[in-house]
Amino acid sequence: MRIAILGGTGDIGEGFALNWAERHQICIGSRKSEKAEEASDRYNDTLASQELKGEIRGFDNRTAAEGSDVIILTVPHEHVLEVINTVRPVLDRQIIVSPVVPMSKKEYFEYTPPVQGSAAEEIQEMLPDGMHVVAAYHTIASKRLCSLDPAFRCDVLICGDHRPSKDLVIDLTNEVxxxxxxxxxxxxxxxxxxxxxxxxxxxxxLNQLKDPSIKIL
Amino acid sequence: MRIAILGGTGDIGEGFALNWAERHQICIGSRKSEKAEEASDRYNDTLASQELKGEIRGFDNRTAAEGSDVIILTVPHEHVLEVINTVRPVLDRQIIVSPVVPMSKKEYFEYTPPVQGSAAEEIQEMLPDGMHVVAAYHTIASKRLCSLDPAFRCDVLICGDHRPSKDLVIDLTNEVxxxxxxxxxxxxxxxxxxxxxxxxxxxxxLNQLKDPSIKIL
Incomplete structure (x- = not known):
């Protein structure tokens, strides 16, 4: 499968790239292709140092998205519209995975959902007909993900309205x-x-926790 | 400390009564005092059978609330206003703990918050000035709580705007x-x-889980 990780130069992008590279073709996307290429070089070095197979490649967001099966949208909420517009010409059948969280911080962090109810529903509205959003990966601590250590196991809550798309994301998650x-x-x-x-x-x-994630008991 | 558990004839009420009875005076409240007395008799039998100390007593909601230090509001969202109005004449300094969750179910369970943003904030508005709501105990599976088994340990997320009230609820929770x-x-x-x-x-x-609770990793 070809997986595009848009905005994939951050640590969550790195975590998924490292975990999926052995089984899938990973395309890191960024606004500037050079930044994505640099990040991919680093990720490939990490793969090599851990004797893992796979090759991760870097592109501009649009090239990364083109021809992919799944797009992971690891971009801040305020950049979502711009990124969707950039890749729009090459959108056809890709499953869009949204870990996007609209939030602000004053004294505390606060969820600031758009009028649609959530970023995922907002993104669904931006897409051409017949494309589907699956919301996932909001609660993963990137350090746990990048560690490649199964001892750090946490739960991932996945929601979506299109059963086959949701099942595919569930399968991809099971591979990590x-x-x-x-x-x-x-x-x-x-x-x-x-x-x-x-x-x-x-x-x-408030409770001096490090890299918190969720587990459902 | 005197703790009133209003609507305390349900299984969450039972769980707290059993866990706190050794250290605190527990008053179970119900719309009808007979129902609260019956429930208290059962809880006392359970205490005795497990060789635990303490005595749990049953009253109507207003009598249970009168003179208590803490009121746990284990009532369905649709009965909150009625219960608050019933106990209003005896409200003065009690800390109100809200595990109340407004929700409905069609195909899935759905959170249906009031205009104030949450049931806890709605309840805060109903109270006399100087009284404080602490929101807690929404995610505890009552079977775990009633089991009195520390192996079933889960996390309790507690929020509130009044530091001393929140700290007292944190302390009470630590006792369980x-x-x-x-x-x-x-x-x-x-x-x-x-x-x-x-x-x-x-x-x-959706995932065939039994009595789910939350743990923060």
Whole structure:
């Protein structure tokens, strides 16, 4: 499968690239292709140092998205519209995975959903007909993901309205040793799941927790 | 300390009564005092059978609330206004603990917050000046709580705007072996924390989980 990780030069992008590179073709996207190429070089060095197979390549966001099966949208909420518009000409059948969380911070982190109810539902509205958003990966601590250590296992809450798309994301998640996917229902459930990110950040700040994630008992 | 558990004839009420009875005076409240007395008799039998000390007593909601230090409001969202109005004449300095979750179910469970943002903030508005709501205990599976088994330990997310009230609820929670309190910030955080209940119910339904609770890793 070809997986585009847009905005994939950050640490969550790195985590997914490293975990999926052995089985999938990974295309890191960035606004500038040079930045994505530099990041990919680093990720490939990490793969080599851990004696893992796979090759990760870097492109501008549009080239990364073109011809991919899945697009992981690891971009800040304020850049989503710009990135979607950039890749729009090459959108056709890709599954869009949104870990996007709209939030702000004053004294505490606060979830600031758009009028659609959640970023995932907002993104669904931006897409051509017949394309589907799956919301996932909001509560993963990137350090756990990059560690490639199954001992750091946490749950991933996944929601979406299109069963085959959601199932594919559940399967991809199952391939990552430290992640355990759970079906969290329809895309409208993204309102709660996105709000877990500011909740976790507040819990970390107030209770001296490091890299907090969620587990359902 | 005197703790009133209003609507305390349900299984969450039973769980708290059993866990706190050794250290605190527990008053179970119900619309009809007979129902609260019957429940208290059962809880006292359970205490005796497990060779635990303490005496739990049953009253109508207003009598239970009168003179208590803490009121746990284990009532369905649709009965909150009626119960607050019933106990209003005896409200003065009690800390009000809200595990209340407004929700509905069609195909999935859905969080249906009031205009104030959360049930906890709605309840805060109903109270006389100088009284404080602490939101807590939304994500505890009652079977875990009633088991009195510390092996079932889960996290409790606690939020509120009044530091001393929140600290007291954190201390009370620490007294329960199977619960681990976490400070989740201001009362406005109740929006997210209340919405975890329908999320957990959906996760249980869709992933064949039993008595789900949350742990922050």
């Amino acid at each position: 040793d430290c992640l355990h996917p759970l079906d969290a229902g329809p895309l409208a459930a993204a309102r709660t799941i996105e709000s877990l990110t500011p909740m976790l950040l507040n819990l970390a700040m | 072996d199977c619960l681990h309190p976490l400070d989740a910030g201001p009362l406005a955080a109740a929006r997210t924390i209340e919405s975890l209940t329908p999320m957990l119910l959906n996760l249980a339904m």
